[in-house]
Amino acid sequence: AQSVTxxxxxxxxxxxxxVLLRCNYSSSVPPYLFxxxxxxxxxxxxxxxxxxxxxxxxGINGFEAEFKKSETSFHLTKPSAHMSDAAEYFCAVSDxxxxxxxxxxxxxxxxx
Amino acid sequence: KAGVxxxxxxxxxxxxxxxxxxxxxxxxxxxxxxxQQTPGQGLQFLFEYFSETQRNKGNFPGRFSGxxxxxxxxxxxxxTLELGDSALYLCASSPDGTGFSSPLHFGNxxxxxxx
Numbered sequence: 001a002q003s004v005t006x007x008x009x010x011x012x013x014x015x016x017x018x019v020l021l022r023c024n025y026s027s028s029v030p031p032y033l034f035x036x037x038x039x040x041x042x043x044x045x046x047x048x049x050x051x052x053x054x055x056x057x058x059g060i061n062g063f064e065a066e067f068k069k070s071e072t073s074f075h076l077t078k079p080s081a082h083m084s085d086a087a088e089y090f091c092a093v094s095d096x097x098x099x100x101x102x103x104x105x106x107x108x109x110x111x112x
Numbered sequence: 113k114a115g116v117x118x119x120x121x122x123x124x125x126x127x128x129x130x131x132x133x134x135x136x137x138x139x140x141x142x143x144x145x146x147x148q149q150t151p152g153q154g155l156q157f158l159f160e161y162f163s164e165t166q167r168n169k170g171n172f173p174g175r176f177s178g179x180x181x182x183x184x185x186x187x188x189x190x191x192t193l194e195l196g197d198s199a200l201y202l203c204a205s206s207p208d209g210t211g212f213s214s215p216l217h218f219g220n221x222x223x224x225x226x227x
Contacts, residue, residue: 032213043116043202043218051213090155092216099168100145100216104154 002027002093006103014111019063019078021106023091026072031093033074035065038088038105047089050074061085086110113138116219118203124225130191133222137184137205143167144186145216146178149200158201161186190224198226 007022025031032051036044048059055067061084065076074091091103117136125131137144145168146158157170161180178188184205190197200223204216 034215036218041220041223043118043220044204044216045218046215049215094213099157099160101157102147102155 002031002095002101004091004093004101004103006089006091006106008106009104010107010109012109012111013081015083016080019076019081019085019108021076021089021091021108023065023074023076023103024072025074025091025093025101027093027095031095033065033067034092034094034100035059035063035074035076036090036092038090044090047076081108081110083110083112113140116203116205116217118201118219118222120222121220122223122225124227125193126227127193127195129193130189131193131224132187132189133201133203133224135186135188135203135205135219137186137203138207138217141205141207141217142184143206143208144180144184145204145206146186146188147202147204148172149202149221150198155202158188193226195226198224200224 003026005024034049035047038044047063048057050057050067058064063078089106092100094100119134143162145160147155149155160168164180175191180186200221202221204218208214
Protein backbone atom coordinates (compact mmCIF):
# COMPACT_ATOMS: atom_id res chain seq x y z
CA ALA A 1 0.00 0.00 0.00
CA GLN A 2 1.01 3.55 -0.58
CA SER A 3 1.57 6.08 2.16
CA VAL A 4 1.69 9.86 2.18
CA THR A 5 3.43 12.01 4.78
CA UNK A 6 2.76 15.69 5.17
CA UNK A 7 5.34 17.33 7.39
CA UNK A 8 3.78 19.91 9.67
CA UNK A 9 0.11 19.68 10.56
CA UNK A 10 0.04 23.46 11.03
CA UNK A 11 1.94 26.07 9.04
CA UNK A 12 1.76 29.84 9.57
CA UNK A 13 3.07 32.40 7.12
CA UNK A 14 2.79 36.15 6.82
CA UNK A 15 0.77 37.64 4.02
CA UNK A 16 3.07 38.06 1.02
CA UNK A 17 5.54 35.43 2.22
CA UNK A 18 6.45 32.17 0.51
CA VAL A 19 4.18 29.21 1.15
CA LEU A 20 5.86 25.79 1.32
CA LEU A 21 3.85 22.70 2.23
CA ARG A 22 5.75 19.43 2.27
CA CYS A 23 4.61 16.06 1.00
CA ASN A 24 6.53 12.80 0.75
CA TYR A 25 5.14 9.53 -0.51
CA SER A 26 6.15 5.91 -0.62
CA SER A 27 5.62 4.10 -3.85
CA SER A 28 7.25 1.25 -5.66
CA VAL A 29 5.81 2.36 -8.99
CA PRO A 30 5.51 5.79 -10.61
CA PRO A 31 2.57 7.39 -8.83
CA TYR A 32 -0.07 9.89 -9.74
CA LEU A 33 0.18 12.84 -7.35
CA PHE A 34 -2.35 15.47 -6.35
CA UNK A 35 -2.82 18.44 -4.05
CA UNK A 36 -6.25 19.36 -2.76
CA UNK A 37 -7.49 22.33 -0.73
CA UNK A 38 -10.40 22.29 1.68
CA UNK A 39 -12.17 25.36 3.01
CA UNK A 40 -14.37 25.12 6.13
CA UNK A 41 -17.54 23.11 5.67
CA UNK A 42 -16.70 22.25 2.10
CA UNK A 43 -15.36 19.29 0.21
CA UNK A 44 -11.89 19.01 -1.28
CA UNK A 45 -11.02 21.00 -4.37
CA UNK A 46 -8.25 19.98 -6.75
CA UNK A 47 -5.31 22.42 -6.82
CA UNK A 48 -3.03 20.56 -9.19
CA UNK A 49 -1.98 17.11 -10.33
CA UNK A 50 1.04 15.27 -11.68
CA UNK A 51 0.50 12.25 -13.88
CA UNK A 52 3.26 12.20 -16.49
CA UNK A 53 5.51 14.65 -18.30
CA UNK A 54 6.87 17.89 -16.86
CA UNK A 55 7.79 17.53 -13.22
CA UNK A 56 6.94 21.15 -12.34
CA UNK A 57 3.19 21.42 -12.26
CA UNK A 58 1.23 24.64 -12.10
CA GLY A 59 -2.20 24.76 -10.53
CA ILE A 60 -4.92 27.18 -9.64
CA ASN A 61 -4.57 30.27 -7.45
CA GLY A 62 -0.84 30.61 -8.16
CA PHE A 63 0.19 27.30 -6.58
CA GLU A 64 2.73 24.94 -8.08
CA ALA A 65 4.42 21.70 -7.10
CA GLU A 66 7.48 19.81 -8.24
CA PHE A 67 7.68 16.03 -8.51
CA LYS A 68 11.11 14.82 -7.39
CA LYS A 69 11.36 11.10 -7.92
CA SER A 70 14.76 10.76 -6.23
CA GLU A 71 13.38 12.38 -3.09
CA THR A 72 9.89 10.85 -3.38
CA SER A 73 8.53 14.32 -2.75
CA PHE A 74 5.81 16.55 -4.15
CA HIS A 75 6.04 19.82 -2.21
CA LEU A 76 3.50 22.59 -2.79
CA THR A 77 4.64 26.20 -3.09
CA LYS A 78 3.23 29.64 -3.72
CA PRO A 79 5.52 32.68 -3.98
CA SER A 80 3.28 35.12 -2.12
CA ALA A 81 0.61 34.10 0.39
CA HIS A 82 -2.79 35.74 0.36
CA MET A 83 -5.32 35.81 3.16
CA SER A 84 -7.68 33.73 1.04
CA ASP A 85 -5.11 30.89 1.00
CA ALA A 86 -5.92 30.03 4.62
CA ALA A 87 -7.33 26.51 4.44
CA GLU A 88 -6.51 22.83 4.91
CA TYR A 89 -4.27 21.27 2.26
CA PHE A 90 -4.08 17.58 1.44
CA CYS A 91 -1.52 15.72 -0.59
CA ALA A 92 -2.73 12.51 -2.25
CA VAL A 93 -1.25 9.69 -4.30
CA SER A 94 -2.90 7.05 -6.40
CA ASP A 95 -1.67 4.11 -8.39
CA UNK A 96 -3.18 1.54 -10.67
CA UNK A 97 -4.78 -0.10 -7.64
CA UNK A 98 -7.85 2.08 -8.01
CA UNK A 99 -7.42 3.77 -4.67
CA UNK A 100 -6.32 7.16 -3.43
CA UNK A 101 -4.13 7.64 -0.35
CA UNK A 102 -4.32 10.95 1.45
CA UNK A 103 -1.95 12.65 3.82
CA UNK A 104 -3.26 13.85 7.16
CA UNK A 105 -3.44 17.43 5.97
CA UNK A 106 -1.69 20.72 6.71
CA UNK A 107 -3.63 23.65 8.08
CA UNK A 108 -2.31 26.89 6.61
CA UNK A 109 -2.75 30.12 8.55
CA UNK A 110 -1.95 33.43 6.87
CA UNK A 111 -1.03 36.27 9.23
CA UNK A 112 -1.93 39.78 8.07
CA LYS B 113 -21.52 20.37 -15.66
CA ALA B 114 -23.04 20.06 -12.25
CA GLY B 115 -20.64 18.97 -9.54
CA VAL B 116 -20.92 16.12 -7.08
CA UNK B 117 -24.07 16.49 -5.00
CA UNK B 118 -24.44 15.05 -1.55
CA UNK B 119 -27.63 14.99 0.47
CA UNK B 120 -28.41 15.82 3.12
CA UNK B 121 -25.79 18.36 4.21
CA UNK B 122 -26.42 17.84 7.91
CA UNK B 123 -27.83 14.98 9.93
CA UNK B 124 -28.35 14.42 13.63
CA UNK B 125 -29.02 10.89 14.74
CA UNK B 126 -29.16 8.97 18.00
CA UNK B 127 -26.96 6.05 18.95
CA UNK B 128 -28.33 2.79 17.66
CA UNK B 129 -30.18 4.32 14.73
CA UNK B 130 -29.22 3.83 11.12
CA UNK B 131 -28.62 6.43 8.43
CA UNK B 132 -28.45 6.59 4.65
CA UNK B 133 -26.42 9.18 2.78
CA UNK B 134 -26.79 9.92 -0.90
CA UNK B 135 -24.35 10.99 -3.59
CA UNK B 136 -24.93 12.00 -7.20
CA UNK B 137 -21.68 12.01 -9.19
CA UNK B 138 -20.71 14.27 -12.04
CA UNK B 139 -22.49 13.25 -15.21
CA UNK B 140 -20.47 10.61 -17.06
CA UNK B 141 -18.43 9.60 -14.00
CA UNK B 142 -18.73 5.90 -13.26
CA UNK B 143 -16.58 5.65 -10.15
CA UNK B 144 -17.82 6.81 -6.76
CA UNK B 145 -15.73 6.72 -3.59
CA UNK B 146 -16.69 7.45 -0.01
CA UNK B 147 -14.48 8.87 2.73
CA GLN B 148 -14.92 9.57 6.41
CA GLN B 149 -13.20 12.71 7.65
CA THR B 150 -12.58 13.37 11.33
CA PRO B 151 -10.21 15.86 13.00
CA GLY B 152 -8.04 13.14 14.49
CA GLN B 153 -7.95 10.64 11.63
CA GLY B 154 -7.99 12.74 8.49
CA LEU B 155 -9.60 11.15 5.43
CA GLN B 156 -10.30 7.48 5.82
CA PHE B 157 -11.29 5.48 2.73
CA LEU B 158 -14.56 3.61 3.09
CA PHE B 159 -15.22 2.04 -0.32
CA GLU B 160 -15.26 2.63 -4.05
CA TYR B 161 -17.85 1.58 -6.58
CA PHE B 162 -17.52 1.33 -10.31
CA SER B 163 -20.38 0.32 -12.59
CA GLU B 164 -22.47 -0.90 -9.64
CA THR B 165 -19.68 -3.14 -8.30
CA GLN B 166 -17.67 -2.54 -5.17
CA ARG B 167 -14.11 -2.44 -6.41
CA ASN B 168 -12.26 -1.49 -3.22
CA LYS B 169 -13.02 -1.43 0.46
CA GLY B 170 -11.30 0.21 3.40
CA ASN B 171 -10.94 -1.05 6.96
CA PHE B 172 -14.33 -0.24 8.37
CA PRO B 173 -16.73 -2.57 10.19
CA GLY B 174 -19.62 -4.21 8.40
CA ARG B 175 -21.98 -1.59 9.81
CA PHE B 176 -20.79 0.59 6.95
CA SER B 177 -22.15 -0.45 3.59
CA GLY B 178 -22.83 1.08 0.24
CA UNK B 179 -24.24 0.53 -3.18
CA UNK B 180 -24.27 2.09 -6.59
CA UNK B 181 -27.17 2.29 -8.96
CA UNK B 182 -27.21 1.94 -12.73
CA UNK B 183 -27.20 5.74 -13.12
CA UNK B 184 -23.97 5.84 -11.02
CA UNK B 185 -25.69 7.46 -8.05
CA UNK B 186 -24.50 5.97 -4.80
CA UNK B 187 -25.73 5.57 -1.27
CA UNK B 188 -23.92 4.61 1.88
CA UNK B 189 -25.59 3.22 4.95
CA UNK B 190 -24.42 3.09 8.52
CA UNK B 191 -26.35 0.84 10.88
CA THR B 192 -26.34 0.79 14.67
CA LEU B 193 -24.77 4.22 14.91
CA GLU B 194 -22.07 4.88 17.49
CA LEU B 195 -20.84 8.19 18.89
CA GLY B 196 -17.56 7.66 17.04
CA ASP B 197 -19.36 7.69 13.71
CA SER B 198 -19.79 11.46 14.01
CA ALA B 199 -17.84 12.83 11.07
CA LEU B 200 -17.95 14.55 7.73
CA TYR B 201 -18.71 11.95 5.05
CA LEU B 202 -17.35 12.87 1.67
CA CYS B 203 -18.29 11.41 -1.66
CA ALA B 204 -16.01 11.74 -4.68
CA SER B 205 -16.47 10.76 -8.30
CA SER B 206 -14.06 10.02 -11.12
CA PRO B 207 -14.48 8.97 -14.73
CA ASP B 208 -11.81 6.27 -14.65
CA GLY B 209 -12.36 2.75 -15.70
CA THR B 210 -8.83 1.59 -14.95
CA GLY B 211 -6.51 3.16 -12.47
CA PHE B 212 -6.84 6.57 -10.93
CA SER B 213 -4.87 8.95 -13.13
CA SER B 214 -7.86 11.28 -13.17
CA PRO B 215 -8.45 13.28 -10.01
CA LEU B 216 -11.30 12.74 -7.63
CA HIS B 217 -14.05 15.35 -7.64
CA PHE B 218 -15.55 15.86 -4.20
CA GLY B 219 -18.95 16.88 -2.97
CA ASN B 220 -19.38 19.21 0.00
CA UNK B 221 -20.07 16.32 2.32
CA UNK B 222 -22.69 15.26 4.81
CA UNK B 223 -22.01 16.27 8.40
CA UNK B 224 -23.29 13.46 10.62
CA UNK B 225 -23.64 14.02 14.34
CA UNK B 226 -24.49 11.07 16.56
CA UNK B 227 -25.84 11.89 20.03
